[in-house]
Amino acid sequence: MNESRTAASVGATERAAPARSSDLAIETHGLVKRFGHRSAVEGIDLAVPRGSVFGFLGPNGSGKTTTIRVLLGLASANSGDIRVLGREMPQALASVLPGVGALVEGPGFYTFLSGTGNLMRLDAADPHASSSTRRQRVHDALERVGLSHAAGKKVRAYSLGMKQRLGLANAMLRPRELLVLDEPTNGLDPQGTREVRNLVRSLAAGGTTVFVSSHLLAEVEQMCSHVGVMSAGRLVAQGPIEELRSAGQAHVVVQTPDVNLASQVLTRLGLVPGEAPGTGSPWGTTAVLGTGINGHVPEEIVAALVAEGVRVRGFTVENASLEERFVSLTGEGFDVVG
Amino acid sequence: MLSAKANGPTREGAVRPGLGWALLGSELAVLFRRLRTWAMLIALAAVPILIAVAVKLSSRPTAPGRGPLFLDRITQNGLFVAVTALVVCVPLFLPFTVGVVAGDTIAGEANLGTLRYLLIAPAGRIRLLLVKYAGAVAFCLAATATVAASGALAGVVLFPVGPVTLLSGDTISVGESSLRSLLIAAYITVSLLGLSAIGLLISTFTDVPVGAMAATVVLSVVSQVLDNLPQLEWLHPWLFSHHWLSFADLLRQPISWTSFGENALLQAGYIAVCGALAYAKFSNKDVLS
Structure with missing residues (x-):
């Protein structure tokens, strides 16, 4: 820590x-x-x-x-x-x-x-x-x-x-x-x-x-x-x-029914797969979260996913909010408002 | 609304630093605008009035040698009310009020949270200490002057006033006897300067003004108790209260200045020692209040 x-x-x-x-x-x-x-x-x-x-x-x-x-x-x-x-x-x-x-x-x-x-x-x-x-x-x-x-x-x-x-x-x-x-x-x-x-x-x-x-x-x-x-x-x-x-870690959110396959592809690209929070996704898909996008261009990731046959139904890149950044720096118990 | 007027970092409102008399003026204004200060001065003013009224109402004349010094003389000459009241106030009332003011000097500012703002202003630590002590000295002067003035007034109103017979047997005029009363008030003011310095020193050690006040008042009592123990005779000349009541010399003809000088020297010693210690403590103190 x-x-x-x-x-x-x-x-x-x-x-x-x-x-x-x-x-x-x-x-x-x-x-x-x-x-x-x-x-x-x-x-x-x-x-x-x-x-x-x-x-x-x-x-x-x-x-x-x-x-x-x-x-x-x-x-x-x-x-x-x-x-x-x-x-x-x-x-x-x-x-x-x-x-x-x-x-x-x-x-x-x-x-x-x-x-x-x-x-x-x-x-x-x-x-x-x-x-x-x-x-x-x-x-x-x-x-x-x-x-x-x-x-x-x-x-x-x-x-x-x-x-x-x-x-x-x-x-x-x-x-x-x-x-x-x-x-x-x-x-x-x-x-x-x-x-x-x-x-x-x-x-x-x-x-x-x-x-x-x-x-x-x-x-x-x-x-x-x-x-x-x-x-x-x-x-x-x-x-x-x-x-x-x-400086905060940006991450990608992939909407797909092929969760395991998507995770494997993201891992191969050096991203850390995880479960995306708030998965109220349409068409019964699951979101896969990949953190550690730094160094990758988003379309490369999409291309790699598609090439492996992952059915990509949604793809977003999210920048870390300042709030997440501070919580990661100062640990829990940080009094964040807003 | 906070106005959005832009404000550049110019030097408007700045002058070359002076000696800072403004801070002394402000200190005196704050001290004497305070309700507590007025309450204490009014209480002190009440002492001679109480004495005068009590003596006036009492049918029996006071036997010489009973009660406070000079009490028996009041009925013959109102000018003695002031002197008697000062004698009565010296052991407790005056040290109490001076202890409150001197103990409050630094600790009171710390307690209000104003100490940090004065230092940031920047008042300067040494300057603040000097100004605070000057304020306490001004209060000593005001306190004794209040007792003397109130006593003189009560004496003139309630009793006959005439030439005064001194301890040496000589008689002096009303004018000169008023001067002697002022001298005694000055003597007692000087007597309280050492105690003020002690209060200032204690005040630099705490953020709780009541604690500093109580400690100062208790020390004044302890000093007087020790001064009454014959076993500690070697210590007596060093006690700051040792000369507190030795102003009888000022009621002789010609005036003997010996006790005035000894007292002033002793008080100056206390001011020097306590002032130096207060400076040493305060100049290195972390102000966290």
Whole structure:
């Protein structure tokens, strides 16, 4: 199991165009973070290209948030090199962080202050932020996330979704080069989720690199240009989303009454025959599934089947869905929605 | 609606980093806008009023030497209400409120989840620690000033006010005696600085503010208990509460500054040691709250 994961990772990484360091917004080499004897992150090599929307996927507890904490200097790595926006971390923390907006493990606010009060407070904590434009920037950020009407309300009275929006507003108080969003749609309704997606797209269109962690595959698939997949503290795959999708095993489905013969032909061609799921096939035929089509042109397979006398009543080539790909990378128990 | 306005990575809203006075201002604003802070200050303000009213209503004059220091003098001169109230508040009420504020400094932010956002802002760990301590110091000042001011007010309203006879037998004017009251308030503020530093240190070790508050208050009680055990006399000069009530020197003519200096030195020692330990702990801490 472990070996196949590593192999998949190497495959996907090699296919990605080799990026130079200056093109990367986030770069880690051999990043390790341990808590006592338990290792949360086991030597990951992240490469997040500038200008990309990078989906950081993985099941709950796979080390996503820990990685983000280390990237932002909240926790220190046990070993490994980290560069954020081209500068060495955590040495350059003070000069890098003003260019980074972040939402880490849910929103955290002073419940006894208003939405505006909270943002004023957090903006004041940044010595690089101009105090003369503070009120205006806070106002704009609240407007962008649709919280203007609740700006004066105490955060105590906010719903989880409103707090999440306030957290996003905080990340956007200043124009940022990099946004790190940890589970940004947590607690949001479908409408809010779509708004976040649009917001991420518009930010990316403006040139901001967005690093978004999620355990929801559908969410990542809809807004990300690049993906990294975490499983049990390891980065098992990363690269442009299209490459990951095509790295999955495509398969053929043959509709035929001659099941045994078809299976023999597929085996001879190097495909792995199996039973196709959901065989509600017409004319009393059975579907035969052949995985491992890579290297074969579909019509060759059909020709071979026909030449052996297999009565082919249906033939389809199916690409692996991203979902199957992720389940194969991260194992069962992966929380997939959509 | 989240607006889809594009936003480029420009440096709009950025200035050259200043000293970060804005964070200190924000810290004070948050501290003194908090209901809890006001509740504690109001409770402290009530102490001198309670004392003054109780003495006023009581028919029997207080016998000298019974009750808190200076209590017997209140009926003759209202100016003593403030001093008596400060004496009453020093052992428990003031350490309690200061413990709440100092214990809350880092642990409270961690508990709210705001610590990570302050650090990402980036507030800077050393700067945040300094600002948090400055906030605690401001509260010490506010707390003692509240007791002194409320005491002065209650004294003026309920009792005759006149020249004050000092411990040395000299008599000073009303104006000068007010100045002496302020000096005593300043003395007690300084007394609480060491405890604040201890609270800050404890606060860096936990994400549970109530725990840090309780530990700080308990330590202040333990220190005073130890200070009363004659068997531990060698330890007494090192206890942060050792000089807490030694402000009688400020009621002599001329003023003797010896105890003020000794107290300030002791508190500075505690600030230096606890501050250094808090820095060592906090600068390497993994913020996982």
